[in-house]
Amino acid sequence: MLKLDTPPHGAHRVDHLLIAEMVEPGSRVLDVGCGDGELLQLLAETKSVDGRGVELSRDRVNACVTRGLSVIQGDADVDLDDYPDQAFDYAILSLTIQATRYPKKVLENLLRIGRQAIVSFPNFGHWRIRTQLLFNGRMPETQNLPEPWYTSPDSHLCTIRDFADLVALVDADVEAAVAFNTSGRRLPIRRSISLQNLFGEKAVFVLRKRHGA
Amino acid sequence: MNTVAVKSFDSSTNVRIAEANNPSSTFVRFPDSEPLRLACDQLLAPISIAYQTYGELNADKSNAILICHALTGDQYVASEHPVTKKLGWWETLVGPGKPIDTNRFFVICPNILGGCMGSTGPASIDPKTERPYALNFPVITIGDMVSAQVRLIDHLGIDQLFCVVGGSMGGMQVLEWASSHTERVYSAVPIATAAWHSSQNIAFHEVGRQAVMADPDWCAGDYHSHQKVPRNGLAVARMAAHITYLSEEALHSRFGRSLQGGSELTFSFNADFQVESYLRHQGSTFVDRFDPNSYLYITRAMDYFDLAAEHGDVLANAFRGTKTRYLVVSFTSDWLYPTRGSREIVQALNAVAANVSFVEIETNSGHDSFLLEEPEFFSTMRGFLNAAGVKRGLKE
Numbered sequence: 001m002l003k004l005d006t007p008p009h010g011a012h013r014v015d016h017l018l019i020a021e022m023v024e025p026g027s028r029v030l031d032v033g034c035g036d037g038e039l040l041q042l043l044a045e046t047k048s049v050d051g052r053g054v055e056l057s058r059d060r061v062n063a064c065v066t067r068g069l070s071v072i073q074g075d076a077d078v079d080l081d082d083y084p085d086q087a088f089d090y091a092i093l094s095l096t097i098q099a100t101r102y103p104k105k106v107l108e109n110l111l112r113i114g115r116q117a118i119v120s121f122p123n124f125g126h127w128r129i130r131t132q133l134l135f136n137g138r139m140p141e142t143q144n145l146p147e148p149w150y151t152s153p154d155s156h157l158c159t160i161r162d163f164a165d166l167v168a169l170v171d172a173d174v175e176a177a178v179a180f181n182t183s184g185r186r187l188p189i190r191r192s193i194s195l196q197n198l199f200g201e202k203a204v205f206v207l208r209k210r211h212g213a
Numbered sequence: 214m215n216t217v218a219v220k221s222f223d224s225s226t227n228v229r230i231a232e233a234n235n236p237s238s239t240f241v242r243f244p245d246s247e248p249l250r251l252a253c254d255q256l257l258a259p260i261s262i263a264y265q266t267y268g269e270l271n272a273d274k275s276n277a278i279l280i281c282h283a284l285t286g287d288q289y290v291a292s293e294h295p296v297t298k299k300l301g302w303w304e305t306l307v308g309p310g311k312p313i314d315t316n317r318f319f320v321i322c323p324n325i326l327g328g329c330m331g332s333t334g335p336a337s338i339d340p341k342t343e344r345p346y347a348l349n350f351p352v353i354t355i356g357d358m359v360s361a362q363v364r365l366i367d368h369l370g371i372d373q374l375f376c377v378v379g380g381s382m383g384g385m386q387v388l389e390w391a392s393s394h395t396e397r398v399y400s401a402v403p404i405a406t407a408a409w410h411s412s413q414n415i416a417f418h419e420v421g422r423q424a425v426m427a428d429p430d431w432c433a434g435d436y437h438s439h440q441k442v443p444r445n446g447l448a449v450a451r452m453a454a455h456i457t458y459l460s461e462e463a464l465h466s467r468f469g470r471s472l473q474g475g476s477e478l479t480f481s482f483n484a485d486f487q488v489e490s491y492l493r494h495q496g497s498t499f500v501d502r503f504d505p506n507s508y509l510y511i512t513r514a515m516d517y518f519d520l521a522a523e524h525g526d527v528l529a530n531a532f533r534g535t536k537t538r539y540l541v542v543s544f545t546s547d548w549l550y551p552t553r554g555s556r557e558i559v560q561a562l563n564a565v566a567a568n569v570s571f572v573e574i575e576t577n578s579g580h581d582s583f584l585l586e587e588p589e590f591f592s593t594m595r596g597f598l599n600a601a602g603v604k605r606g607l608k609e
Contacts, residue, residue, distance in 0.1 A: 058573055061573075062572050066593050071571075074571075079563070084564060084565070
């Protein structure tokens, strides 16, 4: 069972710290949309994982490889098809699903490639976003969604409730789900998700393909 | 002058011919009793492998890096070439404190089988006839080159290479090593290469071979006996090939339409344009250091290379069960071995869940980028080797 206490923040992202707590030591991890490799580095240092990354940006890939991480330049929408079934213990998609063209296909691939999939995403149902939209009548800009709509890569934003629906649609079980409020405090998601959907700024879901599905 | 320069048998040709049989570098000779079975099913013996080493092999022989050279490369990766007296061809990458750090790694660079700088090839004397093999040399493959390198690595008493590195045809050897001998390759860096030669690749090579063979001085391959060298043919082959090593952008930015020597067109077939003069120079200097028959054999070996075909047309099968760590490198402006080919290698490695890094380096120098000091290429290479070295337990 996961410990869901609020950890010290340190220099790491709160969702990264949560993922680092959940991952088994020495496991095989694929981090899709690994950015500059911060999570892979954290997992290598704290859990001695056998980690791989996929990243769209060529500059970020080169920075990762220069740091000694195993990362390829690739596109989550296209390149996940190449990986064999259950090749990794964890397939991680960290604040990336909203920027993919085919989130459902990407999620299905994650569940196929990893024994577990860990997905984090910014929650578009957060109260600040709701109020910005309600009172300004404009697309919200927040710390997690810093760019205006016309340059933002985030074409598939969703709320925690929306994501939970997608999870059901792809026949996955939720093994754990946690939302984070703006100060990084953990809000465990259990039966009811209304409050988390209102106060969670981002969320992390641990998923597994349902047996026989 | 409206043809490529023709020179008589000169001192550099004599040095070149001498190097083919008595190389300046170290060499190991495997006797008749240890023949190499080639892909064409012939046995080849005896075999010499000429090689250079840099740095020190550590006590448990775990720090050896094998560098595989390209079509017209040689073992002088980081030392002066005995014929041209030029610096090593990867001098910027290999050496003390360089990305392939010879303070830390023991670097081995052999001349390939079929080459002309001291390893057995068509310019070597066939002990049975006491004359150069010429066209009696069997047609060899990339796999045969690697089999010969395996002999060398056995001879040096090394069980597992820390890394096998190579660009272009060197990259093909890297892939062959990783595919056929994965347990002996801790890490592998195939650069600017492909798992199979495309129709276009073969077509360019065929132009080069036809140029050599169309030269009357080729003498049906027996030019040694006639005291001749098919200089014009090999020079034209090199000129055509050289264009494929550069990008259009690189050629244009360097030469544009600039005129040679003056500002007037001469209304002749002289080298009016600087680019013509440059290519002629590339052609004639190449002839000074390279055996024409070797050029035929090595280009053939590259054409025959198809790692997927050897594994039921599924490239991933070539790497099934691989434990090797890979760094695949391509360059944006390389149209001879484009990124597409590297991506195909990466896809195959992903399909077997191999440990692979893949970087595409933005350059405008074309295929030749892999020989140049490209900062991102060097930093990723250094980072990869450092991390692999830590995993392998090598001293920093």
